[in-house]
Amino acid sequence: MAEATGIKDYIKPENLVYKRTGIMTENVLHYCPGCGHGTVHRILAEIIEEEGLQSEAIGISPVGCSVFLYNYLDIDWQEAAHGRAPALATAVKRLCPDKFVFTYQGDGDLAAIGTSETIHSCNRGENILIIFINNGIYGMTGGQMAPTTLPGMKSSTSPLGRDTRLMGYPLKITDIVATLPGTYYVTRQSVHTPANARKTKRAIKKAVQYQKLNKGTCFVEIVSNCPSGWRMTPVEANKWLEENMLPYYPLGDLKAPVDVNAQKPVKSDNND
Amino acid sequence: MEKELRLMKGNEAVAEAAIRAGADGYFGYPITPQSEIMEYLMEANPQAKTGMVVLQAESEVAAINMVYGGAACGKKVMTTSSSPGISLKQEGITYIAGAELPCLIVNVVRGGPGLGTIQPAQSDYFQAVKGGGHGDYHLIVLAPASVQEMADFVGLGFDLAFRYRNPVMILSDGAIGQMMEKVWLSPPVERSKTVPEWATTGKPPSRQRNIITSLDLDPAAQERFNQKLIDKYNEIREKEVRYEEFQCGDAQYLLVAYGTSARICQKSVQLARKEGLKVGLLRPITLFPFPSKQISGLAVKADLVISVEMSAGQMVEDVLLAVNGKTPVYHFGRMGGMVPTPEEVVEFLKSKITGD
């Protein structure tokens, strides 16, 4: 393994501050350079290690670029049909309620073909975590328009830019899901800067703890990039994300309890 | 422990049998003529007694995917529907077969195509036996002809599903689902406390992670996997054929029919024999694996074979394959939910004997 190192004197085990978690397997990620998937995978893996969840975690992977998620995190996995992950997770959590159950889905998976499964699992308040990677495009199949593609945004099936008269407006599925009483924690994060990546980790960690409360669905959207689909370098893509995606998909909590031990979410109509 | 005698609808018998078989989960969606299955389960509330999960999903698509998730955890899970809903489930079914997961699917067939009718039919034979979903796979298909078999095939179906890691279908129809008959119910079996070693349970340090998937982008590996499925289906063909013969010993004319058609043909055999015609009935109980050898063996001794189905002619193709040209094969059927009378079948047989 070839390495580029800084000052060697400081490289000692007692000085170790950050190392890639052992929950990530040795497989090289197949994602394009700069793709946010890798960052989110790593954050999720770190949380699984820190919370000691390896023997409780059951992940449901989607169809899309992250279909191979099961090659990268060393936990038990189920590969779902396109859009159906929340249905699988529903059964898994109801049949094995003491497991940590989560789905990881892209924008086509969750907000196009899987819209019904997304909304109904949230409406039933399944005690699962749904991780939603929104990069406004279909990466795996070559860069087609997604339900979350921005107006005017170019893609291989909207070469002149998304025309809202023909294709409607971007679907703010997270906002819709936040209105459902079955959801307990709904938040929108990103991983394009270190500060945001750290916030995302805190958000997912909260969701992991909330699942133990059995108070409903936790839904974490991560606005992310697709350098290949957007036809930009990774650094340009992250800048474009800040200037274009975030105004449309603002970061922050859409629905959150006051604290981890809260009995009642702040913005919901629950009568719990 | 004793069996319990009850008078029940076919649909209700499936539901009660599922609880007694120690099923872990049922995921369904209402559709006529089988909604009673879920209604019975909701009322029986097995969750309180055995912990069995009963959930009404938002669609048949969601239900079959819930079955996938539960099956991947090694649990005994099932779904039921009728023809249009079974069409919706085809994607999920091929994924289940491709991931080699055990589960039970019940199709209470109604007339089609499309929205069709709510009356009974047997027009889903191709869908059940020949594929239905994409790719090379098979379901083990059990065809009950009575309320008793509706109940018995639930436990049998789960056994076969777990033995072969394959989805199993009970192919019933609206008549059997709705009729009431005596049924002997088996004593309840406890829900299993262990799951197979391939199931997703959370990865303990003692093993590698379990990945339940039907995806493999390496064509050589995918071919090997398909060959593995072929070998499995060949084993099933060898070991799991089930059928019933009714007065076939000296049969000059052979009827082949399953489910409701078989009940009708049993009467037809009696009527025909009264007129001096030596008719026999072979009733396939497994449609996959199909009792080809048995049909072939009887057909060579017969003058003609009639496949009787409530369809435009689907099982007749497998009968033709089994007979392989040695004896004339005809199809007799009613469609759209019409149920033939025993007399109609006898008339048709007589017309074929005289060469119409």
Next chain:
Amino acid sequence: MAKIKGSIVINIDRCKGCEICTVSCPTGTIEMAKEVNHKGYFYAYPAHPELCTGCANCAVVCPDGVITVYKTKI
């Protein structure tokens, strides 16, 4: 007053040259190499190691998790 000094180790074989670490580093420690790794990517490396404070921003944001970070007080 004690100074916080850091040192990073980059697995250059797994680096895909996305450059996000370079814009995330607050001290300008990391730059992209002028040569490629065996996959053809220009890899990141600590060009100015003496500037590194071990904040781990680079490691936190790296999509491929190729950076290991050490920090000490001197």
